[in-house]
Amino acid sequence: MKSTSKSTSKRTSKRTSKRTSKRTSKSTSRSTSTRMIIDAQSLSKTYRLGGGTVLALDNLNLQVQEGEMLAIAGSSGSGKSTLMHVIGCLDRPDKGTYRLAGEDVFKLSENRLAEIRNRRIGFVFQTFNLLPRMDALENVELPLLYAGFRGAKDRAAESLKKVGLADRMHHEPNQLSGGQRQRVAIARALVTNPAILLADEPTGNLDSRTGEEILALFGALNAEGNTIIIVTHEQDVAKHCRRQVHLRDGRVVADRTGPT
Numbered sequence: 001m002k003s004t005s006k007s008t009s010k011r012t013s014k015r016t017s018k019r020t021s022k023r024t025s026k027s028t029s030r031s032t033s034t035r036m037i038i039d040a041q042s043l044s045k046t047y048r049l050g051g052g053t054v055l056a057l058d059n060l061n062l063q064v065q066e067g068e069m070l071a072i073a074g075s076s077g078s079g080k081s082t083l084m085h086v087i088g089c090l091d092r093p094d095k096g097t098y099r100l101a102g103e104d105v106f107k108l109s110e111n112r113l114a115e116i117r118n119r120r121i122g123f124v125f126q127t128f129n130l131l132p133r134m135d136a137l138e139n140v141e142l143p144l145l146y147a148g149f150r151g152a153k154d155r156a157a158e159s160l161k162k163v164g165l166a167d168r169m170h171h172e173p174n175q176l177s178g179g180q181r182q183r184v185a186i187a188r189a190l191v192t193n194p195a196i197l198l199a200d201e202p203t204g205n206l207d208s209r210t211g212e213e214i215l216a217l218f219g220a221l222n223a224e225g226n227t228i229i230i231v232t233h234e235q236d237v238a239k240h241c242r243r244q245v246h247l248r249d250g251r252v253v254a255d256r257t258g259p260t
């Protein structure tokens with residue numbers, strides 16, 4: 001008799017205890033808007049021109065939480081664009097520190113700074129800055145191609161849908177109205193899912209009704225959790241933002257947050 005002792009030691013221990021400790025590194029927990037996105041301290045910037053100097057930023061502090069929508073307001077020459085360039089990692093100040101989502105950006109190399117700028121900041125300009133020979137879809141796709149994302153076309157199309165231009169994807173800029181061009185620019189700014197959307201006088205080239213529509217779009221995008229900073233010298237534009245930071249001579253002279 002053969003004692004066919006089937007050693008059925010199945011090794012049940014190896015029950016692949018799926019402890020998927022993947023740690024979803026996507027820390028885009030937008031509902032709890034307590035994360036500090038911008039922490040800029042003691043920013044100073046002097047321009048030298050001819051024999052003289054202009055103090056464009058004078059020991060300026062600014063802190064912004066994730067999910068805020070704020071206006072940086074002030075008269076011409078008060079330092080708004082200079083500040084936007086610093087916040088947008090397009091320029092460095094002479095003095096001060098700047099943490100963008102926790103990262104000390106002025107300590108980074110030029111290459112790394114450019115990478116942060118491409119991925120984490122979405123720019124919207126007064127003059128739209130679209131490429132003329134490319135249609136809306138190609139314009140929106142560009143930042144993704146630069147950043148080496150895959151599936152760029154689909155994401156670009158998604159972004160255009162978000163700004164209400166699903167039916168204008170193959171129009172070139174000169175086949176679009178001013179408001180539609182700015183929507184394309186906003187879709188392009190959003191497509192990389194940036195930490196902040198920075199808009200410098202985004203309604204400056206639009207008639208007032210179209211300008212209102214663009215501001216309403218910013219409001220809707222903010223309601224979805226996007227952090228938005230609008231630079232403007234127009235009080236009418238600033239009042240679309242709950243928080244208004246006023247600059248004068250490169251300094252913050254007022255920082256008010258109104259009711260929701």
Ligand SMILES: Nc1ncnc2c1ncn2[C@@H]1O[C@H](COP(=O)(O)OP(=O)(O)OP(=O)(O)O)[C@@H](O)[C@H]1O
Pocket residue numbers: 047048049054055056074075076077078079080081082083233
């Ligand atoms: N490249 C530069 N060289 C010299 N001075 C400059 C330069 N850029 C800006 N300035 C000066 O710095 C100050 C701040 O300029 P900035 O462009 O930040 O103002 P702004 O608030 O954006 O004005 P605007 O509402 O007219 O756009 C101004 O006095 C300006 O003349």
Ligand SMILES: [Mg+2]
Pocket residue numbers: 080081082
């Ligand atoms: Mg300006």
